[in-house]
Amino acid sequence: xxxxxxxxxxxxxxLNLALDGELKNDRKTTADKHLTKCHTCAQQFSxxxxxxxxxxxxxxxxxxxxxxxxxxxGVEEAIREKKxxxxxxRERFGVSFPVLVARPALAFSIVAMILVFTFFVFQRxxxxxxxxxxxxxxxxxxxxxxxxxxxxxxxxxxxxxxPAIAVPPPxxxxx
Amino acid sequence: xxxxSDLDRKLVERAxxxxxxxxxxxxxxxxxxxxxxxxxxxxxREDALDLVQETFIKTYKSLAYFRHEANFYTxxxxxxxxxxxxxxxxxxxxxxxxxxxxxxxxxxxxxxKEGAIVKSTDNPxxxxxxxxxxxxxxxxxxxxxxxxxxxxxxxxxxxxxxDEIAKILGIQVGTVMSRLFYAxxxxxxxxxxx
Numbered sequence: 001x002x003x004x005x006x007x008x009x010x011x012x013x014x015l016n017l018a019l020d021g022e023l024k025n026d027r028k029t030t031a032d033k034h035l036t037k038c039h040t041c042a043q044q045f046s047x048x049x050x051x052x053x054x055x056x057x058x059x060x061x062x063x064x065x066x067x068x069x070x071x072x073x074g075v076e077e078a079i080r081e082k083k084x085x086x087x088x089x090r091e092r093f094g095v096s097f098p099v100l101v102a103r104p105a106l107a108f109s110i111v112a113m114i115l116v117f118t119f120f121v122f123q124r125x126x127x128x129x130x131x132x133x134x135x136x137x138x139x140x141x142x143x144x145x146x147x148x149x150x151x152x153x154x155x156x157x158x159x160x161x162x163p164a165i166a167v168p169p170p171x172x173x174x175x
Numbered sequence: 176x177x178x179x180s181d182l183d184r185k186l187v188e189r190a191x192x193x194x195x196x197x198x199x200x201x202x203x204x205x206x207x208x209x210x211x212x213x214x215x216x217x218x219x220r221e222d223a224l225d226l227v228q229e230t231f232i233k234t235y236k237s238l239a240y241f242r243h244e245a246n247f248y249t250x251x252x253x254x255x256x257x258x259x260x261x262x263x264x265x266x267x268x269x270x271x272x273x274x275x276x277x278x279x280x281x282x283x284x285x286x287x288k289e290g291a292i293v294k295s296t297d298n299p300x301x302x303x304x305x306x307x308x309x310x311x312x313x314x315x316x317x318x319x320x321x322x323x324x325x326x327x328x329x330x331x332x333x334x335x336x337x338d339e340i341a342k343i344l345g346i347q348v349g350t351v352m353s354r355l356f357y358a359x360x361x362x363x364x365x366x367x368x369x
Contacts, residue, residue, distance in 0.1 A: 016356050020330065022337055051363055052331050058312045059211045059332030065220060066210035071228045072202060078232040079195050
């Protein structure tokens with residue numbers, strides 16, 4: 001390695017590292033010292049510097065061909081689209097506050113569902129490994145069912161029209 | 176630099192919360208730099224502009240996943256360079272790139288650079304020399320493989336460290352060094368030969 005002997009020429013890799021400021025401590029000191037004394041290496045280093053500056057300048061000249069206005073237009077549309085998709089989710093599930101105020105029955109159903117869900121979450125510890133519970137409550141002609149197992153810790157809630165048939169028994173064994 | 180990254184962090188947080196103006200600020204700050212990277216890799220202005228747009232849209236949609244483990248621009252440049260390299264893999268548009276000579280206003284047929292719009296300097300002779308050099312550099316850069324071009328641009332134009340370039344391109348620091356040194360050697364040879 002040339003860097004360890006100040007009187008040997010720097011390799012192309014070492015010149016590049018020096019140019020990019022990637023040489024540290026002793027290696028940097030040795031390279032800097034060598035470049036002040038060796039005309040050949042100093043010449044090569046200077047050529048690399050010029051090349052680097054020319055590429056940088058060419059890059060800066062390219063910047064003027066960027067077209068922020070037209071590019072932003074497309075980006076802005078995508079942002080609007082993303083926001084619109086978010087809103088449609090709210091609309092889809094009908095959970096916005098004005099809707100709840102306008103429909104007390106729906107609000108009551110949701111509150112009842114949350115209360116039942118919370119109750120069974122706190123009851124989780126009483127289930128055996130292979131047991132599952134199905135519980136149901138009815139409200140405003142709607143049926144809320146909760147299916148729960150300890151092993152998988154899954155709780156599923158759905159809202160459906162009340163069926164004409166009887167609800168299954170509350171405790172079910174898998175095996 | 177620390178202040179810049181703090182500012183970016185705040186803007187990212189605001190944009191994440193749905194503030195489009197904050198994202199616009201990030202866009203204004205980095206759009207030109209992203210364009211240089213995209214153009215540098217794909218060598219086609221319209222494609223580069225499309226890729227800049229794609230980069231910012233992807234960035235906006237992925238803001239929720241950005242963890243501030245790296246600088247925002249490192250993440251942004253990574254999205255840009257990946258988009259460009261994917262684009263080239265899919266489209267193989269390099270067959271007919273628009274050379275920088277044409278971009279700069281030179282006649283594409285004759286290469287006459289009289290009308291070129293490289294920023295003028297006070298010294299007319301210097302301006303002419305710069306125009307010629309820009310065209311030569313364009314030709315030299317174009318001769319490099321796309322993955323080498325991206326390394327050269329990130330280093331020479333963006334002045335990023337080897338470590339940052341490695342993170343952006345998802346490669347080893349040793350690979351950054353070998354690509355950069357190879358590219359510089361080739362560019363120097365090309366420019367000496369013209």
